Amino acid sequence: xxxxxxxxxxxxxxxxxxxxxxxxxxxxxxxxxxxxxxxxxxxxxxxxxxxxxxxxxxxxxxxxxxxxxxxxxxxxxxxxxxxxxxxxxxxxxxxxxxxxxxxxxxxxxxxxxxxxxxxxxxxxxxxxxxxxxxxxxxxxxxxxxxxxxxxxxxxxxxxxxxxxxxxxxxxxxxxxxxxxxxxxxxxxxxxxxxxxxxxxxxxxxxxxxxxxxxxxxxxxxxxxxxxxxxxxxxxxxxxxxxxxxxxxxxxxxxxxxxxxxxxxxxxxxxxxxxxxxxxxxxxxxxxxxxxxxxxxx
Numbered sequence: 001x002x003x004x005x006x007x008x009x010x011x012x013x014x015x016x017x018x019x020x021x022x023x024x025x026x027x028x029x030x031x032x033x034x035x036x037x038x039x040x041x042x043x044x045x046x047x048x049x050x051x052x053x054x055x056x057x058x059x060x061x062x063x064x065x066x067x068x069x070x071x072x073x074x075x076x077x078x079x080x081x082x083x084x085x086x087x088x089x090x091x092x093x094x095x096x097x098x099x100x101x102x103x104x105x106x107x108x109x110x111x112x113x114x115x116x117x118x119x120x121x122x123x124x125x126x127x128x129x130x131x132x133x134x135x136x137x138x139x140x141x142x143x144x145x146x147x148x149x150x151x152x153x154x155x156x157x158x159x160x161x162x163x164x165x166x167x168x169x170x171x172x173x174x175x176x177x178x179x180x181x182x183x184x185x186x187x188x189x190x191x192x193x194x195x196x197x198x199x200x201x202x203x204x205x206x207x208x209x210x211x212x213x214x215x216x217x218x219x220x221x222x223x224x225x226x227x228x229x230x231x232x233x234x235x236x237x238x239x240x241x242x243x244x245x246x247x248x249x250x251x252x253x254x255x256x257x258x259x260x261x262x263x264x265x266x267x268x269x270x271x272x273x274x275x276x277x278x279x280x281x282x283x284x285x286x287x288x289x290x291x292x293x294x295x296x297x
Contacts, residue, residue: 035076037107037108039075044097044101046074048093051092052092052093056071063091065084079109085099110167117259120240121171124240126239126240127182127184127241128239129186130186130237132232133191134191135205136185138185139208141205141208146197147196147198148196149165175212175218182217184219187221188223188232189224192293202297206290213283213286213287220283220286221280221281221282222285223279223280224281227279230276231275237273238250239266239269239273247263247266248260
């Protein structure tokens with residue numbers, strides 16, 4: 001099966017935001033369907049709070065948020081994290097009723113086109129990623145994310161930028177998951193030579209790649225510009241291999257995205273990725289290349 005969705009190419013059109021200075025207090029729903037889910041959750045949360053005879057300030061104190069943030073949750077203007085939902089369920093004596101919403105509410109932080117991929121990342125045993133436009137979202141520093149999102153045209157609103165930065169940072173929890181998934185990244189050399197955000201942001205991103213490459217479950221390779229052959233001429237893509245062995249292929253292009261589930265097509269993509277890896281520099285050679293770029297600054 002081949003599924004597509006409308007969206008711009010910021011690779012992971014995900015988003016969260018801050019309120020009242022509380023980082024990750026909640027995320028804004030990205031589409032109409034998401035807003036409906038979040039509104040229904042908020043109404044349920046409010047009903048349970050009133051049943052428990054708690055005002056917003058008291059519930060906020062128990063959860064570590066301000067009364068205005070609790071109001072945002074109840075009014076569907078912010079999406080609480082799964083952990084916050086669990087804490088609210090316990091604080092309100094909901095006996096699991098709020099926790100029933102957890103998966104649906106979490107999906108609502110992403111646009112429809114990315115929800116399938118976001119869910120697959122959580123189940124991934126292995127990710128195979130080829131990038132030719134920007135450093136992959138799972139490897140980006142916060143400063144690099146902001147630089148990319150600020151470049152979008154037409155310009156994004158400031159709160160939208162904050163939302164998407166927070167969501168992307170949350171997705172990077174995959175790097176610390178236990179058991180650790182195997183993560184392989186091949187990035188085109190041209191991406192590593194682009195000084196998006198200026199020298200300081202660029203330097204920080206290169207240093208971040210060196211740090212992440214030390215993880216035993218992460219391989220980062222560079223496809224050199226002087227390579228006379230590349231199996232990746234059709235553009236960037238990601239292969240997701242789930243714990244049950246099933247494979248999926250995710251790709252984005254100008255204005256569209258796709259999630260491929262057909263076994264024959266996913267097998268071809270996996271094979272193609274293997275060829276790309278063999279044509280790229282080895283992980284050790286790649287990190288020596290990154291160190292060389294840093295040394296030239």
